[in-house]
Amino acid sequence: MTATLIAPPETTPRPAHRDGNVLRWLAAYASSMVGDSVYYIALSWAAVQAGSPSQAGVVMAVSAVPRALLMLGGGVLADRLGPRRVVIGSDIVRCAAVLAVAALLFLTSPGLWPLAVLALVFGTVDAVFMPAVGALPARVTTRDQLARVQGMRGLAIRFASVVGGPLGGLAVAVGGATAAFAVAGLLIALSVPLLMAVRVRDLPADDKADEKADDEAAATGGTAWRDLVAGLRYIRRHRVLAPLMLAIALGDLGFVGPLNVGLTLLADERGWGASGMGWVLAGFGVGAGAASLLLTVRGRLPHAGRVAGCAIIAGSVAIGALAFVASVVAAVGVALLIGLLAGLSGAMCGALLQTQADPACLGRVTAVSGLVSLGLAPLSMPLSATAIGAWGTGPVFVASAAVCGLGGVIALCVRDLRRAELPK
Numbered sequence: 169m170t171a172t173l174i175a176p177p178e179t180t181p182r183p184a185h186r187d188g189n190v191l192r193w194l195a196a197y198a199s200s201m202v203g204d205s206v207y208y209i210a211l212s213w214a215a216v217q218a219g220s221p222s223q224a225g226v227v228m229a230v231s232a233v234p235r236a237l238l239m240l241g242g243g244v245l246a247d248r249l250g251p252r253r254v255v256i257g258s259d260i261v262r263c264a265a266v267l268a269v270a271a272l273l274f275l276t277s278p279g280l281w282p283l284a285v286l287a288l289v290f291g292t293v294d295a296v297f298m299p300a301v302g303a304l305p306a307r308v309t310t311r312d313q314l315a316r317v318q319g320m321r322g323l324a325i326r327f328a329s330v331v332g333g334p335l336g337g338l339a340v341a342v343g344g345a346t347a348a349f350a351v352a353g354l355l356i357a358l359s360v361p362l363l364m365a366v367r368v369r370d371l372p373a374d375d376k377a378d379e380k381a382d383d384e385a386a387a388t389g390g391t392a393w394r395d396l397v398a399g400l401r402y403i404r405r406h407r408v409l410a411p412l413m414l415a416i417a418l419g420d421l422g423f424v425g426p427l428n429v430g431l432t433l434l435a436d437e438r439g440w441g442a443s444g445m446g447w448v449l450a451g452f453g454v455g456a457g458a459a460s461l462l463l464t465v466r467g468r469l470p471h472a473g474r475v476a477g478c479a480i481i482a483g484s485v486a487i488g489a490l491a492f493v494a495s496v497v498a499a500v501g502v503a504l505l506i507g508l509l510a511g512l513s514g515a516m517c518g519a520l521l522q523t524q525a526d527p528a529c530l531g532r533v534t535a536v537s538g539l540v541s542l543g544l545a546p547l548s549m550p551l552s553a554t555a556i557g558a559w560g561t562g563p564v565f566v567a568s569a570a571v572c573g574l575g576g577v578i579a580l581c582v583r584d585l586r587r588a589e590l591p592k
Contacts, residue, residue: 184313185320185464189367193308196362197301198324200259203355205332206339207266207290210348211283213340214273219280227283231291235542238295243535244395246300251531252368255304256360258297263356265289270349298542302534306527307368311591315519316467322460322515326453399532407584408473408524409533415575415585416517417540419480422572423510425552426487426565427452433553434491434561444496451500455507456514463515473579473588476516480576483509488569491561513576520588 184190208228215224246254269286272278305317339348403409435445469475486506493499525533548568555564580586 183467184309184316187309187313190309190313190317190320192362193304193366194320194324196359196366197321198327199355199362200359201324201328202332202335203266203352203359205328206336206348206355207352209333209336209340210345210352211287213348214345215280215283217345218277218283223280227280227287230284230287231294232542234288234291235294235298236539238292239299239535239539239542240396240532241392242296243299243303243399243532244392245296246303246531246535247399247529248392248395250368251300251303251307252363252366254296254300254531256363258293258300259356259359259363261293262290262297263353263360265293266349266356267353270346270353273344273346273349298538299531299535302522302538303527303530304368306522306525306530308366311523313467314522315469315472315515315590316464318515318519318522319460319463319465319467321518322511323457323464326457326460329453396532399529400536402526402529403533403536406524408520408588411578411582411585412517412520412524412588413536413540415477415480415579416521416537418575418578419513419517419572420541421548422484422568422570422575423487425548426490426568427506429549429553430556430561430565430568431490433556434565437561438494438496438499440496440499444499447496448499448503451503452507452510455504455509456511457507459508459511459515462512463519468590468592469516470589472516472520472590473586476513476520477576477579477586479509479513479516480579481573482576483513484569484573484576487572488566491565519590520585523591524588 212224212228215227218224219227242254265286269282272282305314305321309317335351336348339351343350403413431445431448435441435448438444440448463469483506486502486509490499490502490506493502521533521537522530552564552568555567578585
């Protein structure tokens with residue numbers, strides 16, 4: 169069992185980007201995310217080498233099932249045991265699983281079955297890991313710094329995507345999937361001692377997550393199911409979180425399809441080729457990174473609810489416009505704008521989620537948000553591909569933009585969400 173270190177109260181609050189405790193957490197998070205990027209490259213390469221393309225696709229998709237089915241339960245576990253302890257335990261299990269497969273591949277050629285088992289383990293652990301990761305920032309810094317931490321987290325994600333791909337490719341080129349799995353396991357392992365050095369704050373006395381619901385759970389023995397029901401009830405009754413979850417869901421549903429499978433089909437239709445699509449994705453990444461950097465530097469933007477709603481609507485217009493540009497240069501410019509607006513709205517929604525939810529049930533709140541993004545939004549990809557085949561890219565991109573924009577309309581029309589502010 170991992171002992172929990174309680175941070176002593178600070179007399180002089182420091183900005184998150186100058187707080188050693190937050191920086192240790194950020195380094196651990198970045199190391200784990202880079203390890204994840206390398207792991208997915210290693211898994212896809214090993215699966216393609218061991219089986220047919222269709223079998224490789226099945227292996228890559230296996231992890232999504234337990235992740236979607238168990239995500240809400242993972243949120244309960246994060247709230248019960250504490251997010252830091254859950255993240256450390258999850259990273260230890262993921263590291264052990266990846267290194268075990270690396271050793272197995274080094275010693276023999278076992279085929280697809282260990283890769284499928286590894287993907288299944290990863291998806292199961294991710295269902296616990298992701299809600300805990302979302303709940304941890306509120307326990308390592310003060311509420312007024314949570315928006316800045318969201319920006320720092322966004323930068324870490326961009327760093328992982330930029331570094332992880334080339335590093336994974338280099339590892340595969342040098343030593344095959346075995347070396348890539350070993351690198352992934354070591355990067356995930358690096359996050360464990362960093363996390364152990366992170367001090368977490370005790371829950372403030374006034375952070376009570378729906379006391380009536382908690383009392384009901386306690387009266388029935390405080391089971392995990394009752395905790396889950398209490399958390400869902402807490403979200404449903406919350407005047408900001410309930411419409412915020414709906415806005416996030418609609419934004420993700422309208423965003424994921426066009427910017428994944430839709431972009432591939434659009435690039436093929438326009439004759440941009442793989443390199444052109446790469447430049448468009450790079451433009452999106454630069455825009456999203458710029459939004460994260462803005463929030464990291466500023467720390468807080470006023471009128472958070474309004475900014476989030478306006479950014480979602482403006483971003484949806486840009487998504488629709490992407491289907492009607494002819495040149496790669498214009499598409500890169502539009503993609504940069506999409507990344508900037510999507511990054512800004514995503515960071516603001518994430519910061520509002522962190523600051524509006526009580527830390528006592530933040531794991532469950534993060535689990536619901538993650539379930540929408542990882543469980544529901546990917547369903548739009550095959551639907552988008554089918555619809556584009558039937559009606560073309562233009563109508564589908566416009567329809568997706570309308571769905572995404574509806575999330576912004578909700579954010580601006582619901583008074584409590586529109587007036588929501590980040591702590592000063």
